[in-house]
Amino acid sequence: MNLVLIGYGGVGKAFIKLLIDKHEKLKSEGLDIKVRGILNSKGGVVSSNSLDLREVINVGLLENHKDWRTGINYRDILMKEKCDLMVELTQTNKETGEPGLTHIKYALENNINVVTGNKGPILVDYEGLKRISEEKGVSLGVGCTTGGALPSLNCGLLDLAGANINKVEGILNGTSNFILEEMESGLSFKEALDKAQILGIAEKDPTLDIEGYDTAIKMMILSKVVLKKNIDINEIKIKGITAVSKEDILKAKNEGKRYKLLGKIECTGNETSMEVSPILIEKENMLFNINGKNKGVKYYTDTLGEITVIGGASGTVNAAASILRDIINIHNGYKF
């Protein structure tokens, strides 16, 4: 399989390292991945055979590679190097989807499979991209965009094939998990947030995480990919964890319960509605124990019962592994 990687940030680097570590095993299983090119926004390195990935990692910055060139057109590389699959990991722009959207569209239109961890293009035009991929008979793997290593989309697509999904609940925001847990241990919201920021768990501007938008965005992607339903962000009731007081949390703890920031999609007939809010969860609920960096999704179905999938620690290695998972499933014939 000839592969081109566009976007060489944290996940991109972890992905190249993973390909080195897994190369022998994958090859023994019939998947010989040849990386023909790695591009970033300024240029890249290309090989008409296969890049020496150890060398790429060893030089650190891509710009330090002996074969570094600027002004490379990704279109030429995809076509000239007979690329079978493009991995798109450029920076996310949730408003325009660019530059990922253009990259992905071009690849699919030219019969090249795509695997991406970039939420932007999926939010902006998953439907359009999916249509192209179906017309061209190639795959668009987006498993990494919702929960990373947690197989939230895989579960909805593959593990629930044939079942109607009536409801989905997702705990998908690690920062909120962390802050709520710290508040259970007695910290105030401010103290918990400070701690999360010091530990690098929360961002400098934590609004997206603590106000529920990150969860909403992940659930919107899940809805697009698994349920084939577009939900407008303006139609989602979104309440973040700032709506819960320390008193609420300690009272819940005394009752053996726990608050979690929950994204919920309900499907009734043709109607699909979504809500994000901190919800009191009983200890018998499968979602009760999702803590730390773990995430979880619970699907309610007509014929397969309730299926919950939990886990998938966060991190660049785990995200990279979820990119590789999509690649292997595409190699094994699955049409995403």
Add this chain to the structure above:
Amino acid sequence: MNLVLIGYGGVGKAFIKLLIDKHEKLKSEGLDIKVRGILNSKGGVVSSNSLDLREVINVGLLENHKDWRTGINYRDILMKEKCDLMVELTQTNKETGEPGLTHIKYALENNINVVTGNKGPILVDYEGLKRISEEKGVSLGVGCTTGGALPSLNCGLLDLAGANINKVEGILNGTSNFILEEMESGLSFKEALDKAQILGIAEKDPTLDIEGYDTAIKMMILSKVVLKKNIDINEIKIKGITAVSKEDILKAKNEGKRYKLLGKIECTGNETSMEVSPILIEKENMLFNINGKNKGVKYYTDTLGEITVIGGASGTVNAAASILRDIINIHNGYKF
């Protein structure tokens, strides 16, 4: 897709009903299943177009169908009706695998995909069958054989593609779950077992369930399919729930813990070992809340973290839905 069903017991009937219910939806998604034949051990009904499934269900016993014939050779039907996929649901024989083993082998050898819920052939010769399916480029879907609706094998194969699995823990026996829960509520083992038998949860001879053999068998299949490792039943340390006293259980309850019958596979280097025993589980463990008819499997991996999948209520409808799941994934191109 032309399909032949061999074996028409509880799951077989539920499968035919499911095909009726889901027919329009599947067709709209590009999967038009035509059932060309349904056979049981005495004979069957066959159509060179597609059987009227409502009529099949309405007559009750297959023998009452107007086109019922005895002495049908399944080989002739598979070949004459240009069968794309055989569903094998004959009675399980864990010693010989027959008659399923012969049925499945014949279908695979003749380039026909197979989906089965029959543990016998998988226990006796999964490796041999898999080899034939790979040679012939067809699929052998066995998702139903380990936990039914719970996507335990799917998760290991598809959701963990590319990861090394270091350990697997499974709670896969509903009867043991039920008895342990009832004992937590104060019943003695004998009372809990009686209740399970009255409710039809436990069989008349409950040995396989309560002595851990059922769990061992399911974990053996998981090991064969997901880990590609055969573990001999004589090399498995097996202890059933009869090893736990009511006192143990109540003491655990007081400490906020709980006993569960756990199957555990550990993989270190090339060594794979398995154990089945009642284990004390802390309430922070994802497996703590698996109760009632639910089941769960937890995978420990190198690059995707710990992934736990829980759910999949038992019953013929759920088992049938897991057969359909494999069929849809095969239709979508996945090579099991």
